[in-house]
Amino acid sequence: MNNVWILFKRELSSYFATPIAYVFIVIFLFISGIFTFYLGNFFARDQADLLPFFNFHPWLYLFLIPALSMRLWAEERKSGTIELLLTLPMTMGQAVSGKFLAAWAFTAITLALTFPMWITVNYLGDPDNGTVLAGYLGSLLMAGGFLAIGSCISALTKNQVIAFVVSVVVCLAFILSGFPLVLDFFSGWAPQVIVETISSFSFLTHFNALSRGVVDLRDIIYFVTLIAFWLFANAIIIAIKKAD
Amino acid sequence: MAMVEIKNLCKHYGPFTAVDNVSFDVERGEVLGFLGPNGAGKSTTMKMVTGFLTPDGGTVSIGGHDITKNPVAVKKRIGYLPEGAPAYPDMTAQTFLDFIAEVRGLTGNEKRRRVEETINKVNLEGVVYQPIETLSKGFKRRVGLAQAILHDPEVLILDEPTDGLDPNQKHEVRALIKEMAAEKVIILSTHILEEVDAVCTRAVIIAAGKLVADGTPTELEARSPQHNSVTLALRGTDKKTAERALKKIDVIKTVESTAETENVVGFRLYPRANRPMVAAISQLAQEQKWQIEELHVHKGRLDEVFRTITANQQSLT
Numbered sequence: 252m253n254n255v256w257i258l259f260k261r262e263l264s265s266y267f268a269t270p271i272a273y274v275f276i277v278i279f280l281f282i283s284g285i286f287t288f289y290l291g292n293f294f295a296r297d298q299a300d301l302l303p304f305f306n307f308h309p310w311l312y313l314f315l316i317p318a319l320s321m322r323l324w325a326e327e328r329k330s331g332t333i334e335l336l337l338t339l340p341m342t343m344g345q346a347v348s349g350k351f352l353a354a355w356a357f358t359a360i361t362l363a364l365t366f367p368m369w370i371t372v373n374y375l376g377d378p379d380n381g382t383v384l385a386g387y388l389g390s391l392l393m394a395g396g397f398l399a400i401g402s403c404i405s406a407l408t409k410n411q412v413i414a415f416v417v418s419v420v421v422c423l424a425f426i427l428s429g430f431p432l433v434l435d436f437f438s439g440w441a442p443q444v445i446v447e448t449i450s451s452f453s454f455l456t457h458f459n460a461l462s463r464g465v466v467d468l469r470d471i472i473y474f475v476t477l478i479a480f481w482l483f484a485n486a487i488i489i490a491i492k493k494a495d
Numbered sequence: 496m497a498m499v500e501i502k503n504l505c506k507h508y509g510p511f512t513a514v515d516n517v518s519f520d521v522e523r524g525e526v527l528g529f530l531g532p533n534g535a536g537k538s539t540t541m542k543m544v545t546g547f548l549t550p551d552g553g554t555v556s557i558g559g560h561d562i563t564k565n566p567v568a569v570k571k572r573i574g575y576l577p578e579g580a581p582a583y584p585d586m587t588a589q590t591f592l593d594f595i596a597e598v599r600g601l602t603g604n605e606k607r608r609r610v611e612e613t614i615n616k617v618n619l620e621g622v623v624y625q626p627i628e629t630l631s632k633g634f635k636r637r638v639g640l641a642q643a644i645l646h647d648p649e650v651l652i653l654d655e656p657t658d659g660l661d662p663n664q665k666h667e668v669r670a671l672i673k674e675m676a677a678e679k680v681i682i683l684s685t686h687i688l689e690e691v692d693a694v695c696t697r698a699v700i701i702a703a704g705k706l707v708a709d710g711t712p713t714e715l716e717a718r719s720p721q722h723n724s725v726t727l728a729l730r731g732t733d734k735k736t737a738e739r740a741l742k743k744i745d746v747i748k749t750v751e752s753t754a755e756t757e758n759v760v761g762f763r764l765y766p767r768a769n770r771p772m773v774a775a776i777s778q779l780a781q782e783q784k785w786q787i788e789e790l791h792v793h794k795g796r797l798d799e800v801f802r803t804i805t806a807n808q809q810s811l812t
């Protein structure tokens with residue numbers, strides 16, 4: 252546990268030692284602002300909630316999270332520091348979770364910096380702050396899911412561009428599997444069980460409920476399990492593919 | 496039981512065999528020089544000994560513990576400088592060493608003291624607050640070295656520790672290695688053969704993944720064709736007479752004449768079956784009333800031995 256914390260600190264501070272942190276935060280805030288106020292009709296809707304803000308998060312994460320996660324392991328491989336890290340007295344599980352948690356904490360910080368949005372709705376109207384909180388929770392969990400996928404894929408290669416592109420594609424599959432268009436395609440011929448299974452794998456299905464303020468334990472379990480699964484795969488991939 | 500025991504170690508990369516059945520033991524107090532041509536498998540072996548790569552066959556045990564069965568406990572006892580001295584480029588030497596110290600279980604004052612001590616040992620004082628990516632190659636290497644010795648490990652594994660260091664630093668690092676040697680096992684790979692003479696108590700040579708020689712530097716030097724050969728320069732005689740007389744000595748196998756100036760003649764003498772020749776030569780000189788200008792016994796040169804052994808190996812495969 253101690254090792255996870257030590258690695259977590261190192262990783263998190265390294266985001267801020269490079270321009271990554273600032274570029275990421277500025278772009279995230281900028282794009283989410285544009286999406287919310289222009290595309291999401293934040294004002295025209297005339298409702299005091301953050302739904303337009305949260306609705307765009309899956310799409311925002313689709314590109315921003317892989318950009319964050321692509322370096323997690325690919326860079327360690329490229330620079331050879333993976334050899335240093337994995338010959339230190341810590342377990343693979345500690346190494347994988349320390350790095351993941353730091354990246355996740357960094358997205359949490361970014362997300363927290365969207366608080367002016369929350370202040371704005373509270374100033375303009377009288378939103379249900381519980382719903383807003385649930386939305387933030389859902390968004391954070393979804394970011395964790397994207398990050399775990401990205402971390403695992405980054406472990407497969409030393410090329411960050413490959414890690415980015417493949418992560419985007421895999422994450423897209425996890426979003427689209429809940430998309431009505433895709434589900435309609437399946438429901439035409441596949442049995443209902445399969446359609447439901449496909450849609451139950453989607454980030455959208457679970458995130459939409461949370462962003463509307465419905466905190467269902469099953470949605471939380473879904474994201475936690477998903478994260479655990481991808482991190483487990485991440486550890487295994489590194490263990491069997493250390494040399495190249 | 497030896498501190499480090501390596502048994503039948505093998506590693507394949509696809510169809511290619513990088514390390515082929517390598518076995519050796521290293522005792523506390525030994526400094527083992529790990530030699531071999533480029534691509535021989537030195538780094539690969541070290542990666543397995545430090546638990547980074549899992550061997551395809553064979554075992555590594557450190558202090559009686561198998562590294563694959565008990566990785567965390569064994570890794571605590573090892574300090575490792577990987578090839579190329581990788582370090583996190585955006586960190587400063589100070590924060591990097593602090594991080595390593597924490598992972599190594601050092602805290603508070605103990606941590607501060609050890610980090611400072613190590614920085615002094617490898618002469619990093621001037622650059623500790625500079626990001627590692629902006630350091631010169633030699634300083635990067637020293638950061639890597641600092642990281643490896645920080646926790647005063649029982650087993651120190653250094654992959655080309657003096658590569659890229661200036662002559663003064665090379666000297667200091669060698670002195671540091673010697674100073675630490677007494678209570679440790681030190682395994683270092685190098686392409687600099689004087690380094691083996693300077694710091695190693697033992698050397699192993701690997702070529703094409705196989706262990707081809709194992710012995711003290713002196714033992715290895717004894718394999719050289721130059722070993723125990725003598726350079727001789729004489730005054731008061733001419734080349735022909737001297738050569739004839741020398742050839743009569745039965746411990747001398749061949750006589751080569753070398754330089755010849757006005758009244759000095761030079762020879763290179765090779766012994767029969769490595770036997771010493773000096774006594775016989777000086778006796779002859781006395782009898783013949785020659786003046787000996789120069790008499791020098793050669794120990795043999797490691798680079799020649801290295802070339803002979805590894806060239807043979809490569810022609811075999």
Ligand SMILES: Nc1ncnc2c1ncn2[C@@H]1O[C@H](COP(=O)(O)OP(=O)(O)OP(=O)(O)O)[C@@H](O)[C@H]1O
Binds near residue numbers: 536
């Ligand atoms: N990840 C890898 N995939 C495929 N082959 C590899 C890999 N790593 C090393 N090799 C090969 O294994 C062999 C041994 O490499 P190694 O790095 O152990 O050599 P070395 O003795 O350290 O050489 P050098 O003196 O140049 O450092 C080389 O032929 C190398 O090409």
Ligand SMILES: [Mg+2]
Binds near residue numbers: 537539578654
């Ligand atoms: Mg090497």
